[in-house]
Amino acid sequence: MNTFMGNFGHLTTLVSFVSALITAFAYSQYFKANELEKASWRRFSRVSFYIHALSTGLIAVSLFEIIYNQRYEYFYAYSHSSKALPVHYMISSFWEGQEGAFILWAFWNVVLGLILVHTNKFWEAPVMVVFSLVQAFLISMILGVVVGDLKIGSSPFILLRDATQAPIFDLNPDFVPEDGTGLNPLLQNIWMVIHPPTLFLGYASTLVPFAFLIGGLVTKKYAEWIRPALPWAIFSAMILGMGIIMGAYWAYVTLNFGGYWNWDPVENAVYVPWLILVASIHTMITFKKSATALKTSIILVILSFILVLYATFLVRSGVLGDASVHSFTDLGLSGQLLLYLLFFMGMAIFLAARAWKHLPTSEREASIYSREFWIFLGAVTLVLMAFQVILPTSIPAWNALVESFGGISNMAPPADQVEFYTMFQLWFAVVLALLTSVGQFFWWQNIDKKALRDSLVTPYVVSILLSTAVIVLGKVDHWKYFIIVFTGMFTIVANTFILIKLLKKSTFKLAGGSLAHIGLGMILIGIMFSSGYSEVISMNMSGLTYSNSWEDEMNKEHVLLWINKPTQMKDYTVVYRGRQKKVVGISEYVPAKILASTGEVNEAIALEDYQTHFKKGDTVQLVLEENDYFKIDYLQNEALQFSLTPMSQFNEGMGGLISSPDSKIYLNKDLYTYVAAMNDFSDPEWKEDETYELSKGEQFHVADFVAYFDGVEVLKELDGYTLKEGDVAVRAKIRVLDYDVEKLLEPTFIIRDKQVGKLPVTDSELGIKISLENILPEQNKFVFKVNQYQKDYVVLKAIVKPYINVLWIGTIVMLLGFTVAIYRRFDEFVKMRDKGLE
Amino acid sequence: MKKGHLIGLGVIAVAIFIILSSIGEASSYESFNTALEMKQDGEDKAIHVVGKLKKDAVGEVSGIEVREDKTSFTFLLVDNEGTEQKVFYNQPVPADFHRSEQVVVIGSYRDQEIFVADKILMKCPSKYQETDVQAAGM
Numbered sequence: 002m003n004t005f006m007g008n009f010g011h012l013t014t015l016v017s018f019v020s021a022l023i024t025a026f027a028y029s030q031y032f033k034a035n036e037l038e039k040a041s042w043r044r045f046s047r048v049s050f051y052i053h054a055l056s057t058g059l060i061a062v063s064l065f066e067i068i069y070n071q072r073y074e075y076f077y078a079y080s081h082s083s084k085a086l087p088v089h090y091m092i093s094s095f096w097e098g099q100e101g102a103f104i105l106w107a108f109w110n111v112v113l114g115l116i117l118v119h120t121n122k123f124w125e126a127p128v129m130v131v132f133s134l135v136q137a138f139l140i141s142m143i144l145g146v147v148v149g150d151l152k153i154g155s156s157p158f159i160l161l162r163d164a165t166q167a168p169i170f171d172l173n174p175d176f177v178p179e180d181g182t183g184l185n186p187l188l189q190n191i192w193m194v195i196h197p198p199t200l201f202l203g204y205a206s207t208l209v210p211f212a213f214l215i216g217g218l219v220t221k222k223y224a225e226w227i228r229p230a231l232p233w234a235i236f237s238a239m240i241l242g243m244g245i246i247m248g249a250y251w252a253y254v255t256l257n258f259g260g261y262w263n264w265d266p267v268e269n270a271v272y273v274p275w276l277i278l279v280a281s282i283h284t285m286i287t288f289k290k291s292a293t294a295l296k297t298s299i300i301l302v303i304l305s306f307i308l309v310l311y312a313t314f315l316v317r318s319g320v321l322g323d324a325s326v327h328s329f330t331d332l333g334l335s336g337q338l339l340l341y342l343l344f345f346m347g348m349a350i351f352l353a354a355r356a357w358k359h360l361p362t363s364e365r366e367a368s369i370y371s372r373e374f375w376i377f378l379g380a381v382t383l384v385l386m387a388f389q390v391i392l393p394t395s396i397p398a399w400n401a402l403v404e405s406f407g408g409i410s411n412m413a414p415p416a417d418q419v420e421f422y423t424m425f426q427l428w429f430a431v432v433l434a435l436l437t438s439v440g441q442f443f444w445w446q447n448i449d450k451k452a453l454r455d456s457l458v459t460p461y462v463v464s465i466l467l468s469t470a471v472i473v474l475g476k477v478d479h480w481k482y483f484i485i486v487f488t489g490m491f492t493i494v495a496n497t498f499i500l501i502k503l504l505k506k507s508t509f510k511l512a513g514g515s516l517a518h519i520g521l522g523m524i525l526i527g528i529m530f531s532s533g534y535s536e537v538i539s540m541n542m543s544g545l546t547y548s549n550s551w552e553d554e555m556n557k558e559h560v561l562l563w564i565n566k567p568t569q570m571k572d573y574t575v576v577y578r579g580r581q582k583k584v585v586g587i588s589e590y591v592p593a594k595i596l597a598s599t600g601e602v603n604e605a606i607a608l609e610d611y612q613t614h615f616k617k618g619d620t621v622q623l624v625l626e627e628n629d630y631f632k633i634d635y636l637q638n639e640a641l642q643f644s645l646t647p648m649s650q651f652n653e654g655m656g657g658l659i660s661s662p663d664s665k666i667y668l669n670k671d672l673y674t675y676v677a678a679m680n681d682f683s684d685p686e687w688k689e690d691e692t693y694e695l696s697k698g699e700q701f702h703v704a705d706f707v708a709y710f711d712g713v714e715v716l717k718e719l720d721g722y723t724l725k726e727g728d729v730a731v732r733a734k735i736r737v738l739d740y741d742v743e744k745l746l747e748p749t750f751i752i753r754d755k756q757v758g759k760l761p762v763t764d765s766e767l768g769i770k771i772s773l774e775n776i777l778p779e780q781n782k783f784v785f786k787v788n789q790y791q792k793d794y795v796v797l798k799a800i801v802k803p804y805i806n807v808l809w810i811g812t813i814v815m816l817l818g819f820t821v822a823i824y825r826r827f828d829e830f831v832k833m834r835d836k837g838l839e
Numbered sequence: 840m841k842k843g844h845l846i847g848l849g850v851i852a853v854a855i856f857i858i859l860s861s862i863g864e865a866s867s868y869e870s871f872n873t874a875l876e877m878k879q880d881g882e883d884k885a886i887h888v889v890g891k892l893k894k895d896a897v898g899e900v901s902g903i904e905v906r907e908d909k910t911s912f913t914f915l916l917v918d919n920e921g922t923e924q925k926v927f928y929n930q931p932v933p934a935d936f937h938r939s940e941q942v943v944v945i946g947s948y949r950d951q952e953i954f955v956a957d958k959i960l961m962k963c964p965s966k967y968q969e970t971d972v973q974a975a976g977m
Contacts, residue, residue: 381846393865412868557929558929561909677930796910
């Protein structure tokens with residue numbers, strides 16, 4: 002029973018909270034102080050912030066120590082980890098809970114804050130005031146302080162006995178559970194180790210442009226804040242974009258949603274701020290070039306920060322309730338989150354409104370032949386896209402709002418979310434793609450009608466030719482998709498032309514925009530193919546018409562595969578070959594039937610030799626014993642092409658089964674396979690006894706199988722039994738044929754002191770149990786009792802997703818574009834700062 | 840008229856269209872009774888019904904019938920008004936279906952007898968609410 006780490010964690014949380022408030026105060030004093038006092042206020046502010054940074058770091062260290070050292074007396078470790086977890090998944094346990102996620106977020110803010118303190122001169126004070134205030138709100142989420150009826154924050158450092166009312170603690174307050182309940186199996190994935198930190202860095206970094214903006218509004222530097230804010234806005238968009246893509250890829254490779262994007266509220270809540278962030282980058286660049294769109298930039302930067310908070314509120318307040326497949330429960334923080342949101346929204350609106358009439362505006366009306374015009378249209382399109390998504394996503398919040406005022410609202414999100422959102426987003430994306438290709442040509446100078454036509458004709462012709470080739474070779478057959486292929490291609494080609502021109506004329510530093518836009522074009526085409534032409538190849542395979550009703554007319558997207566039974570599926574013959582386990586030190590999977598659990602975590606005993614890896618009777622270590630890998634062979638022309646091993650995990654503590662797909666990845670398509678249902682043979686319901694009287698060599702039928710009784714042998718010794726003088730032990734040999742597989746089942750019969758003992762054999766793959774019941778010497782016959790359950794099976798879904806790699810490559814190109822742009826803008830900022838201008 | 844105004848008008852028009860389509864496409868939470876009335880009034884729109892799986896006297900989930908090819912099944916759902924309804928789902932039984940505390944079915948009545956769910960959302964007992972600590976290791 003350890004209480005030190007928890008108390009230490011609590012203490013660092015308090016220090017961190019108080020020091021955040023002190024830092025905010027100190028920096029505001031530093032900002033106001035006269036020249037004489039400035040240096041000392043600055044020193045004090047920095048020391049205060051360093052203390053805050055250190056204590057925030059220590060909060061994270063304390064929580065990780067509790068998880069790492071398996072201190073299950075703490076609620077957080079008990080409910081988020083278990084002994085069987087390897088270290089890298091302990092890291093996932095850290096942020097599985099909401100408290101850990103807030104710590105992660107606060108930690109990133111501290112890292113960003115430290116960078117800002119050391120890269121800025123003029124901006125340090127105003128920016129850090131905003132930072133420290135945000136930190137105070139974030140840390141308050143994990144304070145765990147109760148004042149009267151008011152609970153502030155939910156601490157990750159509470160003991161299990163304080164968190165639950167389990168009766169066991171009345172008997173023994175020092176009770177420490179042996180093991181934790183484990184990490185959600187969905188999260189036991191390498192992407193869960195890197196996706197949340199990326200996403201939270203994205204969340205955290207939206208604070209930087211916001212802080213510069215607030216600083217600019219307070220110091221009346223209404224336009225100058227844009228230069229330092231811009232590289233950070235691009236950084237934020239890149240990291241957040243990367244987080245979104247990682248989430249999509251994670252969903253694709255580990256969840257059986259059947260795709261990479263589901264328009265789930267939780268996904269939408271991140272996508273929307275990202276769109277606004279990208280829009281704000283564009284208006285900020287426009288402002289730097291032409292002194293227009295300042296007001297729009299201000300609104301968008303505020304909006305992107307507030308939307309991140311709104312996303313957090315939606316996801317973590319429990320307001321989504323049953324509208325999302327992601328289950329987040331209410332920790333009682335919704336009030337606090339709302340306060341956090343309203344505080345910064347109120348502050349930003351107040352400051353912006355106060356500054357509004359002082360903001361420089363350009364009276365000049367943007368010409369259609371100016372880049373500002375096109376970029377502005379692009380930004381407007383992005384905002385409309387965001388609006389279209391956030392509106393229906395907020396329906397549960399709307400219901401909650403109406404109900405909190407005593408009304409009744411029974412609105413629900415659209416029934417088919419994917420279709421609903423795609424209908425809008427796809428066409429917006431087409432508009433966006435066209436704008437990028439046209440807009441980019443205005444980037445360098447305002448050109449007239451003729452020059453525009455001249456520079457667009459070649460890319461136009463080239464993309465027409467290339468799109469035609471793609472349409473023909475890719476067998477695109479719908480007019481909607483023609484448009485998408487063409488706009489995607491036009492974006493790629495037009496931006497490639499500009500890219501080439503740029504690389505010839507100047508440095509790669511300016512290439513960020515064109516690269517990002519090329520990525521957009523590829524993403525568009527990739528999505529069109531992989532979603533529009535995704536084909537379920539396990540469709541309507543059963544061929545059974547058993548109910549003779551409308552049900553038979555519904556498309557069955559799954560196929561039932563009995564073990565060893567070949568089933569035709571489109572171009573393949575597929576055979577399910579049984580369950581496998583992953584063993585430490587062996588690269589391939591090992592059949593589960595030759596391993597028996599020893600009762601220890603992740604340990605098994607070998608029932609048979611396995612190649613050169615282990616011998617019968619050896620103890621082997623398993624990697625996550627709950628994981629079953631289902632071997633699915635894909636054959637063509639009776640030759641094995643490849644095997645896929647979709648996974649499922651049965652996790653008692655977490656309650657339930659989770660499956661994870663496996664894909665065969667080709668250059669031009671993925672074959673995506675997952676197990677939707679499987680046999681549960683942990684507690685079989687055996688059917689009635691069937692008795693067979695057989696003589697040696699006899700053939701018989703049991704269940705669906707043909708079986709042969711090959712005779713018996715008298716045993717001299719028997720595993721696990723000591724045979725005494727006068728004992729008789731007989732083992733029968735029964736061969737069971739199941740398609741191309743032959744199994745030998747050997748039930749044993751023992752007579753000792755006129756007592757009969759029977760050792761039946763169970764084969765869970767075949768679903769039969771055989772025991773040798775009696776021997777009839779007069780007739781030279783043997784009596785067997787057979788019980789049937791059912792053969793092992795899986796219900797499989799297989800989908801072909803063409804050209805999905807175009808999508809993934811497109812996202813990488815886009816991120817690369819962002820990276821180049823960050824480099825360029827940060828370089829600009831550093832040059833200006835070193836000239837002493839900022 | 841200035842271009843800025845035209846753009847403004849365009850944006851407002853698109854925004855209004857988005858709002859109207861969101862309201863139009865939005866589904867609603869219904870009970871089985873109101874859902875059946877809607878069906879009888881000829882409205883085929885997919886709606887949400889929230890309910891719990893039917894349990895027998897011992898608290899075991901009852902009424903799940905899996906089709907022979909295991910790729911679809913029917914179950915009995917009791918909505919918040921207590922109406923019991925047979926629901927068909929054209930998918931294999933989701934893994935943690937039996938354990939779900941609450942089930943949301945999204946779909947519509949096929950006829951008087953059966954409700955066809957296009958999609959099922961399950962709310963499973965959350966770990967956060969877990970208050971019984973297993974006495975293992977005592």
